[in-house]
Amino acid sequence: MEKKIKEKRKGLPELKVNPEKNPIFRFAPNPNGPLSFGHSRGIVINSEYAKKYNGKWILRFDDTDTVRKPPLKEAYDLIQQEVEWLTGKKADKVVIASDRIETYYRYAEELISQGGAYVCTLSAEEFRVFRKEKTNSPDRNRTPEDNLKLWKKMLNGEFSPGEAVLRVKTDMKLPNPALRDWPALRIQDTQKNPHPREEINSKYQVWPLLDFQSGIEDHLQGVTHIIRGKDLMDSTRKQTLLYEHFGWEYPETLYWGRVKIHEFGGFSTSGMRKSIDEGVFSGWDDSRLPTLASMRRRGFSPKALQNFWIELALTQKDISASMETIHAHNVKIIDNTSKRLFFVKNPIKLTLTEKILNIPQEFKTRIHPENDSMGSRKWDFKKGEITIYIEKEDLELAYINSNKIRLKDFADIEIDNCQASIISFNPSEKLPIIHWVERENSAEALLETVINNNLKLIHGRLESSIKIEIGSVVQLERIGYAKLEDKNKLIFLHD
RNA sequence: GCUCGAUUGGUGUAGUCCGGCCCAUCAUCUCGCCCUUUCGAGGCGAGGACCCGGGUUCGAAUCCCGGAUCGAGCACCA
Numbered sequence: 001m002e003k004k005i006k007e008k009r010k011g012l013p014e015l016k017v018n019p020e021k022n023p024i025f026r027f028a029p030n031p032n033g034p035l036s037f038g039h040s041r042g043i044v045i046n047s048e049y050a051k052k053y054n055g056k057w058i059l060r061f062d063d064t065d066t067v068r069k070p071p072l073k074e075a076y077d078l079i080q081q082e083v084e085w086l087t088g089k090k091a092d093k094v095v096i097a098s099d100r101i102e103t104y105y106r107y108a109e110e111l112i113s114q115g116g117a118y119v120c121t122l123s124a125e126e127f128r129v130f131r132k133e134k135t136n137s138p139d140r141n142r143t144p145e146d147n148l149k150l151w152k153k154m155l156n157g158e159f160s161p162g163e164a165v166l167r168v169k170t171d172m173k174l175p176n177p178a179l180r181d182w183p184a185l186r187i188q189d190t191q192k193n194p195h196p197r198e199e200i201n202s203k204y205q206v207w208p209l210l211d212f213q214s215g216i217e218d219h220l221q222g223v224t225h226i227i228r229g230k231d232l233m234d235s236t237r238k239q240t241l242l243y244e245h246f247g248w249e250y251p252e253t254l255y256w257g258r259v260k261i262h263e264f265g266g267f268s269t270s271g272m273r274k275s276i277d278e279g280v281f282s283g284w285d286d287s288r289l290p291t292l293a294s295m296r297r298r299g300f301s302p303k304a305l306q307n308f309w310i311e312l313a314l315t316q317k318d319i320s321a322s323m324e325t326i327h328a329h330n331v332k333i334i335d336n337t338s339k340r341l342f343f344v345k346n347p348i349k350l351t352l353t354e355k356i357l358n359i360p361q362e363f364k365t366r367i368h369p370e371n372d373s374m375g376s377r378k379w380d381f382k383k384g385e386i387t388i389y390i391e392k393e394d395l396e397l398a399y400i401n402s403n404k405i406r407l408k409d410f411a412d413i414e415i416d417n418c419q420a421s422i423i424s425f426n427p428s429e430k431l432p433i434i435h436w437v438e439r440e441n442s443a444e445a446l447l448e449t450v451i452n453n454n455l456k457l458i459h460g461r462l463e464s465s466i467k468i469e470i471g472s473v474v475q476l477e478r479i480g481y482a483k484l485e486d487k488n489k490l491i492f493l494h495d
Numbered sequence: 496g497c498u499c500g501a502u503u504g505g506u507g508u509a510g511u512c513c514g515g516c517c518c519a520u521c522a523u524c525u526c527g528c529c530c531u532u533u534c535g536a537g538g539c540g541a542g543g544a545c546c547c548g549g550g551u552u553c554g555a556a557u558c559c560c561g562g563a564u565c566g567a568g569c570a571c572c573a
Contacts, residue, residue, distance in 0.1 A: 028573085030573045032573085062573060063573095064572095064573085068572055068573090069572060069573060120571095123571090124570075124571055127571090128570095132569090161571075162571060163571095165571050176497080176499070176568080176569075177497060177569045178498070178569040179498090179569090183571055185571090186571035209570090209571070209572080209573090214573090229567090230501085230566085230567065231567050231568070231573095233499060233500070233567070233568070234499070234568045234569075235568090235573095237498095237499085257500090257566075257567090258566065258567080262506090269573095311507075311521095311523095312508075313507090313509090315501085315507095316500060316566095317501055317502070317507090317508095318502095318567090319506085319507065319508095320506070320507090321506065321507060321523095322506065322507090322523085322524090324523075325522085325523055325524090328522085328523060328524090329523095331535080332536095340533080340535085368536095369532095369535080369536075370531095370536065406532070407532090408532055409533095410532085426532095433533065435533070476533095477535075478534055479534085480534090480535085
């Protein structure tokens with residue numbers, strides 16, 4: 001009698017691994033743009049598993065469509081940088097499909113020679129009828145020799161796009177229509193649509209399709225586990241059929257479901273690319289875009305994204321998550337190190353006089369409320385009278401509190417027509433607490449944020465008592481977290 | 496239409512293989528309260544779920560049958 005211990009699983013589920021060899025994972029984006037937030041799931045999951053099982057993971061650029069999803073030249077480098085940012089290190093290996101076209105050709109030829117593939121000269125539309133009727137294409141019975149001749153013609157440019165395609169022989173009676181004699185390589189007019197990588201350009205006009213390229217490459221790289229979206233389930237089945245022709249063993253395969261983020265509408269990489277070109281967005285790192293570039297720019301911690309995806313784990317369920325969850329993860333990481341600062345939006349100027357109580361020489365408060373080791377921030381005041389700024393909205397808040405309000409960490413004041421005076425240093429009444437700045441200890445600053453899906457620059461005054469490094473994330477008290485992008489320029493992260 | 500796949504609180508997730516330890520886990524969320532000179536963080540408490548219908552069984556979130564719903568694929572896209 002064995003007592004079964006049920007322990008709650010935390011993090012990623014266990015994988016079937018062969019103890020004899022270290023597993024190899026891969027993530028294969030199309031470099032038709034930098035990475036989107038959605039891509040980060042594939043990177044996090046695959047790299048985490050590689051780490052967990054002491055394996056490797058390969059970053060592979062599946063850049064084999066020069067017409068509909070043309071690769072973006074800059075994306076190759078950008079993606080590698082983003083991967084490094086997200087995982088904290090470079091991918092263990094980088095493979096570019098367009099560098100390996102001739103390898104794919106060799107396997108295509110081998111498959112033709114074995115009678116496992118044939119050149120089909122039916123148009124896509126014509127073939128659709130055969131697929132539907134479960135009948136063989138008239139080209140299916142050609143000998144391997146004849147197919148090889150036609151294949152050479154494809155390579156020599158004797159066919160135009162759509163006139164010939166290499167199909168993997170499966171079985172036209174297969175219940176799943178997607179699997180019936182699926183296309184492996186097709187012709188693209190690379191004169192008209194050259195590959196953006198100069199070394200490739202118009203060099204090839206016969207290009208593998210995803211199922212073929214990916215299937216061959218996974219085997220060549222010794223990939224042991226494929227973890228990808230469930231939209232690629234049929235791809236697994238197609239590739240399994242291809243592996244049977246070659247006598248290869250298909251890797252362990254797992255899937256994740258679709259993810260919808262409430263706040264993001266439907267963005268496709270190609271759609272974003274178009275909008276950026278048209279000037280609708282300022283660039284790939286526009287705050288409104290669900291790209292890694294945008295999240296990185298705003299100051300998200302890569303660790304937060306990792307935790308988010310690990311928590312969602314690996315299920316085939318279609319899920320719909322909210323940015324709030326990601327924010328919650330991020331706050332946990334950044335809060336402890338984020339310096340507190342006052343930023344007054346739409347500042348209203350008030351003169352603080354000594355009508356009731358005198359103004360002290362200085363103002364001092366902690367940089368972080370719980371973390372004393374971060375020290376304090378201090379403002380020196382001139383004697384007699386100083387100029388302070390509060391938010392317009394907060395002035396209204398004072399009006400509904402008999403013109404009284406509490407300046408955070410400082411004093412209760414009474415306001416009388418742009419003149420204010422300290423009525424108490426201790427919180428004497430339950431007054432609303434607001435943030436504020438003093439003229440000599442603050443500077444004009446801009447806060448970039450998104451309002452109603454528009455980019456807005458909010459003018460304000462930022463406390464200048466402590467030096468904030470450019471690129472670091474601070475908490476603007478009562479507003480939210482923001483990153484100092486430049487001197488006197490902040491970009492809003494989240495609240 | 497055909498072929499896959501999924502279905503646990505508002506949102507995610509654990510448990511489902513090997514039925515009892517599950518009047519169902521954890522996180523997020525919402526609402527209270529506490530602490531705090533932030534609308535931040537923290538603490539405490541509360542709220543809220545096994546898609547439906549049958550069956551098997553002493554016992555079903557878990558096994559079987561049927562249905563519903565959602566999603567994906569059926570591209571010379573990835």
